[in-house]
Amino acid sequence: MGNKPHYRDYDATSRICRVLAEVPCGRVITYGDLAEMAGFPRAARLAGQTLRRLPEDSRLPWHRVINAQGRISLPDPGAQHQRKRLEQEGVVFVGGRVDLAQYRWTP
DNA sequence: GAAGTGACTCCTC
DNA sequence: CGAGGAGCCACTT
Numbered sequence: 001m002g003n004k005p006h007y008r009d010y011d012a013t014s015r016i017c018r019v020l021a022e023v024p025c026g027r028v029i030t031y032g033d034l035a036e037m038a039g040f041p042r043a044a045r046l047a048g049q050t051l052r053r054l055p056e057d058s059r060l061p062w063h064r065v066i067n068a069q070g071r072i073s074l075p076d077p078g079a080q081h082q083r084k085r086l087e088q089e090g091v092v093f094v095g096g097r098v099d100l101a102q103y104r105w106t107p
Numbered sequence: 108g109a110a111g112t113g114a115c116t117c118c119t120c
Numbered sequence: 121c122g123a124g125g126a127g128c129c130a131c132t133t
Contacts, residue, residue, distance in 0.1 A: 012130070012131080030115090030116090031114075031115055031116085032115070032116065035115090035129085035130095040129070040130075041129090042115095042116085042127095042128055042129065043115090043128075043129045043130060044115035044116060044128085044129085045112090045113055045114090045115050045116090045128075045129065045130075045131090046113095046115090046129060046130050046131075047114080047115080048113060048114040048115060049112085049113060049114080049130080049131060049132090050114095050131090051114055052113080052114055053131095062114090065114075066114095067114080067115065067116080068115075068116055068117085069116090072114085073114045073115075074114045075114075078114080079114090082114090
């Protein structure tokens with residue numbers, strides 16, 4: 001008793017990965033939204049760190065995560081790879097960015 | 108347990 | 121539209 005389970009006690013990586021796994025093909029999600037849906041409001045950086053720690057052979061759609069400006073935050077050469085995979089799913093880049101109003105995934 | 112770090116976001120100039 | 125700075129949260133060392 002006396003133990004009050006905080007959301008922080010859970011494995012943030014597991015939660016973020018679970019949300020990430022549900023982002024449908026052809027859609028994107030922002031770091032902030034990803035963190036918030038995972039139960040970590042305003043912890044956008046957490047999402048970034050989690051993704052960075054993610055193994056390369058992960059089947060998770062890490063490439064569908066972009067920043068709030070609709071741009072890719074991942075530095076080169078990863079950015080090229082990410083953009084390619086997104087375009088492969090039908091996501092269109094205009095001026096180097098994605099139209100969030102159109103592609104942002106919201107359940 | 109404090110200090111450092113980051114695939115962020117928002118606001119201002 | 122781009123650059124700069126403060127704020128934020130949880131992880132890592």
